[in-house]
Amino acid sequence: MLDRKFIVENADLVRQNCERRGSRADVGRFVELAGRWRDKQLEVDQLNQRANEVSKSIGKAKDAEEREARKNEGRRLREQTTAAQAELDAVAAEMDALQRTIPNMSHPLAPLGADDQANLEIRQGKTPPPKFDFKPLDHVELGEKLGLMDFEGGAKVAGHGFYFLKNDAVLLELALQRYAIDLLIAEGFMPTITPDLARNEILQGTGYIPRGPETQIYSIADSDLSLVATAEITLGGLLSDTILEAEQLPIKVCGISHCYRTEAGAGGRAARGLYRVHQFTKVEMFAFTLPEASDAMLDYFCELEGKLFDGLGIAYRVVDTATGDLGGPAYRKFDLEAWMPGRGASGEYGEVTSTSNCTDYQARRLGIRFRHKGEKGTTFVHTLNGTAIAISRAIIAILENYQQADGSVLVPPALQGLMGKKRIEGK
RNA sequence: GGAGAGGUGGCUGAGUGGUCGAAAGCGCGGGUUUGCUAAACCCGUGACCGGGUAACUGGUCCGCAGGUUCGAAUCCUGUCCUCUCCGCCA
Numbered sequence A: 001m002l003d004r005k006f007i008v009e010n011a012d013l014v015r016q017n018c019e020r021r022g023s024r025a026d027v028g029r030f031v032e033l034a035g036r037w038r039d040k041q042l043e044v045d046q047l048n049q050r051a052n053e054v055s056k057s058i059g060k061a062k063d064a065e066e067r068e069a070r071k072n073e074g075r076r077l078r079e080q081t082t083a084a085q086a087e088l089d090a091v092a093a094e095m096d097a098l099q100r101t102i103p104n105m106s107h108p109l110a111p112l113g114a115d116d117q118a119n120l121e122i123r124q125g126k127t128p129p130p131k132f133d134f135k136p137l138d139h140v141e142l143g144e145k146l147g148l149m150d151f152e153g154g155a156k157v158a159g160h161g162f163y164f165l166k167n168d169a170v171l172l173e174l175a176l177q178r179y180a181i182d183l184l185i186a187e188g189f190m191p192t193i194t195p196d197l198a199r200n201e202i203l204q205g206t207g208y209i210p211r212g213p214e215t216q217i218y219s220i221a222d223s224d225l226s227l228v229a230t231a232e233i234t235l236g237g238l239l240s241d242t243i244l245e246a247e248q249l250p251i252k253v254c255g256i257s258h259c260y261r262t263e264a265g266a267g268g269r270a271a272r273g274l275y276r277v278h279q280f281t282k283v284e285m286f287a288f289t290l291p292e293a294s295d296a297m298l299d300y301f302c303e304l305e306g307k308l309f310d311g312l313g314i315a316y317r318v319v320d321t322a323t324g325d326l327g328g329p330a331y332r333k334f335d336l337e338a339w340m341p342g343r344g345a346s347g348e349y350g351e352v353t354s355t356s357n358c359t360d361y362q363a364r365r366l367g368i369r370f371r372h373k374g375e376k377g378t379t380f381v382h383t384l385n386g387t388a389i390a391i392s393r394a395i396i397a398i399l400e401n402y403q404q405a406d407g408s409v410l411v412p413p414a415l416q417g418l419m420g421k422k423r424i425e426g427k
Numbered sequence B: 001g002g003a004g005a006g007g008u009g010g011c012u013g014a015g016u017g018g019u020c021g022a023a024a025g026c027g028c029g030g031g032u033u034u035g036c037u038a039a040a041c042c043c044g045u046g047a048c049c050g051g052g053u054a055a056c057u058g059g060u061c062c063g064c065a066g067g068u069u070c071g072a073a074u075c076c077u078g079u080c081c082u083c084u085c086c087g088c089c090a
Helices: A004-009 A011-021 A027-058 A064-101 A139-146 A151-158 A168-186 A200-206 A231-237 A291-312 A361-366 A391-401 A413-419
Strands: A120-124 A190-193 A197-199 A225-227 A242-245 A251-260 A279-289 A316-320 A332-340 A348-357 A368-371 A382-390
Touching: A004 A011, A004 A027, A004 A064, A011 A027, A027 A064, A139 A391, A168 A190, A168 A251, A168 A279, A168 A291, A168 A382, A168 A391, A168 A413, A197 A200, A197 A231, A200 A225, A200 A231, A200 A361, A231 A251, A231 A279, A231 A361, A231 A382, A279 A291, A279 A391, A291 A316, A291 A332, A291 A348, A291 A382, A291 A391, A291 A413, A316 A348, A332 A391, A348 A391, A361 A368, A361 A382, A382 A391
Parallel strands: A190 A251, A242 A368
Antiparallel strands: A120 A316, A197 A225, A251 A279, A279 A382, A316 A332, A332 A348, A348 A382
């Protein structure tokens, strides 16, 4: 969330930013509440001060009668304090709820626009889209022929949107995980395998809403746990309520987790096969940085994503996400869209990774700060997240781009060693 | 699942209902000593929310929420979490 004082002092900017992002957050109401909150806080402080003075004077009272009189005064003051505090709490609660709905500020260079139509292509990968002298199949058809996925089985066991990966798809998933992790270790990330569940408090800290009609999150009944939608949640939560030393930064971690998404309201969209599913595996990058270093880290994450897909030999483009298409915590976001020959009528780009600079928006709620050695005071770190590889979508891209006329699929050279074969031929 | 222990400042860890925002150590900052480094010694050093240009100053915070009391880190209740042992299990 944004800083309370920042919102009050920059109400017009914040309001304008909300409009650009298509947020209906009531900034005016927030400012009004903040004023009331301040007055109330002052009142509570003063009442407390007087009550404290009275309490301290009781020991010094010269006789029992005076002591009783002061006790009564103390009692009365405490009652007033309790009442004032209750009012303050009510204001604070409403403020907090409002504050959560206000999205992060936007990078000045982020393209303006209401939705993904306004996203701006900024570059393309090294590999050109493949040319086929036959009609390419989509990944569902390929998976069917090669015995790689079982959507019916998944539906029977867990419902629509679930699937079994089978045979070489399993090796492909494992190879992709290893491929991504190897590169990230070489880049100085600490590799982790994270929990697939997290406390709701951590979800909220990262900007996810665990419950409610539009939630994307599966929650666990009779607990305050949810299935994570991304390892961004667990990796960000890893350092929650921590004060770091400036010299420890940046901290780069990556994590493998399963990701669970209800995809509420997503029906009808281009969601065939593995593209939009309730569960998939993802290797995620995360960084905690000094504020002045986060822009560069975002570029770095974006470069790494490109490097991973260049390495796989898959065509892609990178888009700078428009303000209206940014999630709440993101200050700026780059998506990498891979060429998927089987998508749409004659191939389309489909999002495969995404990287965001969340500045201090997540850190403020998660309580992740740093201090400079020897200096007083602390500052919130900046957090960034980026997909290294979302396995299910990477599988789509690989199958569709590497398919051959004979129905087999070549394994990208970078994965051949990890997979132990050069070609997926089915049974 | 059963039994027990515990949650205190950046970290470790003391703490009698008022003199406790809290001992001590570590860490950190400054200083003295020293040929340099190290060591030793001395002084200082919590976070958050307000007011003030500033010096300074008011309030809150000892997991969280309630309760008792004029007054709670300290007593009571509930709750969450962590750790140890046992059981079960991949």
